[in-house]
Structure formats: C-alpha cells, structure tokens
Amino acid sequence: MSKNPMILDHPLVQHKVSHLRDRNTGTKEFKELVSEIAMLLCYEATRDLPTEEVEIETPVAIAKTRVLSGRKLALVPILRAGLGMVDGMLTLLPAAKVGHIGLYRNEETLEPVEYYCKLPSDIAERDVMVLDPMLATGGSAVDAITQIKKRGAKSIKFLAIIAAPEGLERLHTAHPDVDIYVAALDEKLNENGYIIPGLGDAGDRIFGTK
Numbered sequence: 001m002s003k004n005p006m007i008l009d010h011p012l013v014q015h016k017v018s019h020l021r022d023r024n025t026g027t028k029e030f031k032e033l034v035s036e037i038a039m040l041l042c043y044e045a046t047r048d049l050p051t052e053e054v055e056i057e058t059p060v061a062i063a064k065t066r067v068l069s070g071r072k073l074a075l076v077p078i079l080r081a082g083l084g085m086v087d088g089m090l091t092l093l094p095a096a097k098v099g100h101i102g103l104y105r106n107e108e109t110l111e112p113v114e115y116y117c118k119l120p121s122d123i124a125e126r127d128v129m130v131l132d133p134m135l136a137t138g139g140s141a142v143d144a145i146t147q148i149k150k151r152g153a154k155s156i157k158f159l160a161i162i163a164a165p166e167g168l169e170r171l172h173t174a175h176p177d178v179d180i181y182v183a184a185l186d187e188k189l190n191e192n193g194y195i196i197p198g199l200g201d202a203g204d205r206i207f208g209t210k
C-alpha cells in the first residue's frame with residue numbers, strides 16, 4: 001500500500017459518511033450506510049489481492065482473463081459495532097470465513113475488556129481483515145490485533161469508518177505492519193473518548209440501543 005493509513009477520498013464514501021454522521025439518520029438507514037461504506041472500504045483494501053490468468057469461453061471466443069488466485073481470507077469484526085460491516089464485506093468476498101472478537105471499553109479507563117474470541121482454526125494461513133466502524137483511542141483495535149497475531153496470523157489489515165488521530169497513532173505504533181483503511185479522519189477525541197465530530201456511539205446507532 002502506498003499510504004498507511006489509506007484515507008478514502010472517494011465522493012461516494014464522503015457522501016455516505018456525511019449521512020451517517022447526521023443525528024437524524026435512523027437505525028435502518030444507519031445500518032444500510034455502514035454496510036455500503038464497508039463494501040467501498042473492502043474494494044480499496046483488496047486492491048492488492050493476487051490474480052492469475054485463465055481462459056474463459058465466451059459465447060463468441062476464448063478470453064484470456066484474470067481471476068482471484070485463491071488466497072484464503074478471514075473477516076474479524078470487533079463486537080458489537082463491527083458486525084454492521086460484515087454483510088457489506090461478504091457481498092464482495094462471499095468465501096471469506098468470519099471470526100469474532102468481543103470487546104467493550106471500560107467507560108472510566110477507556111481500556112478494552114475482552115469477553116469473547118472465536119476465530120477460524122486456520123487463521124494463521126489467512127489474510128485477515130479486522131472490522132470496526134470506530135477507531136477512537138485505538139485500544140480495542142490494538143488488543144484485537146494482538147489476539148489475532150497470538151493465533152499466528154501474519155497478514156492483517158484494519159478497516160474503520162471514522163478514525164481519530166490518537167487512535168491511528170496508537171494502532172500504527174503498536175502494529176506498524178498492519179495496513180489501515182479509513183473512510184474519514186476526524187479532529188480529536190473528547191474527554192469521554194468520543195470522536196469529534198464523529199457520529200456518536202456506533203454500536204448503539206446500529207442496533208438501536210439508545
């Protein structure tokens with residue numbers, strides 16, 4: 001990847017992120033937007049997947065053309081909010097396996113607390129994409145990636161919708177080998193660890209819990 005982090009500047013992404021931020025966007029539309037933005041992030045994050053030449057018989061001739069050369073992929077959403085990105089990713093990568101890591105932030109320390117981890121048994125052989133709409137302090141992303149590396153994975157990317165500079169810095173320092181893809185880079189964190197201007201609590205907005 002030429003830039004790390006890669007901040008998507010595509011007009012479609014910017015348009016969709018703007019609607020996502022709007023406090024008047026309801027749960028149904030919010031969920032759809034998260035899924036669509038995940039699909040666009042997926043498109044960018046898979047740009048370096050290897051391909052091989054094949055011959056395909058069209059109705060009129062033989063075409064020498066290219067297909068994906070069978071790299072095994074895994075998606076790992078960080079619960080809860082990362083779940084909102086899975087369908088969009090699987091639309092483009094239907095053969096990917098899906099693992100789950102459950103983390104929540106302690107509201108006082110802002111440090112992640114792990115409550116669940118179930119990954120594909122062959123995660124070490126897969127290219128892994130970790131999914132979470134929000135990269136705030138970076139604690140959750142760093143912890144999730146540490147867990148995934150402990151199980152042997154070597155090729156890991158992190159995909160988020162909105163990042164704070166503090167989170168990007170922490171993630172890049174802890175895991176400099178991980179390529180980071182974000183749809184928007186915001187200004188800062190507030191005293192409660194929320195991204196400013198951000199979009200509020202992604203998990204609550206996806207699942208309608210507030």
Ligand code: PRP
Nearest residue numbers: 079080081104105136137138139140203
């Ligand atoms: C949110 C978000 C990230 C985390 C980011 O999850 O989805 O996982 O906060 O913050 P950090 O970069 O400071 O770690 P939250 O803890 O609110 O849990 P939820 O997804 O279950 O709502």
Ligand code: URA
Nearest residue numbers: 136194195200201202
């Ligand atoms: N988690 C969220 O859902 N939103 C933020 O702004 C920060 C962490």
